[in-house]
Amino acid sequence: MELLEQFVHGNLDAFEALFRQFQREVYGWILRIVRDPAAAEDLTVETFWRIYRSHGRFDPAHSFGAWARRIATNAALDHLRKVRNLRAEVALPADFSQGPPPNPALQRETREQVLRCFRQLPAKLQVVATLALVEERSYEEIATALGITPGAVKLRVFRAVRQLRKSLTRAGVQA
């Protein structure tokens, strides 16, 4: 029996083999969305837990990677929604210091304003903005991960940019 079919039947060894194969890809994808390595670790674990829980619903004829990415995107979206609801107005959000080093040419105050405005966007707009504008992923790839059409992704990017521009202008940042 093939690995994917064994997984569908709930075989833990097959699941571990798939985990080993896709752990890095899933972690990287989640990190691109949440931009916080600690949260990305927890969400990778959560994603694979969700994957195992849904093993019976997976169709071995389809791509496991694409399915895993879709579940990872949903887990990351849930996280962003939770964080957005919890996050109080603070000068330096927690994830600011945990991601890759930002561009030093940009003034600290401006960076904080941009970050604050970005984190005020609805979670589903944050996801498309990060993936499309920062990570430069194709609309098709983002659409597959979110389970929507490329046209809907384009619309969300447009709305994200428009909202971001408005809040940045209100915050006094030239955009």
Add this chain to the structure above:
Amino acid sequence: MNALEDEKIRKLLHAVFPPVGDAVPPRDLWPAVLRHLDEAPARVPWLDWVCAGVLAALFALFPEVIPALFYYL
């Protein structure tokens, strides 16, 4: 909004969030997945709770349906 304005936003975001690149998990996450599988109880879907509630209400209001239900089970 034109392409030039989009590009400004894109540059601003790039400056704040540098692309992640090829990220690798800092540790093996398999033990954590196994722990999570052991710890997390199987959640009952909300629809199952609704169905159970409807059945309980039905049995309470019309107890005579209980033998009929058992007959068809």
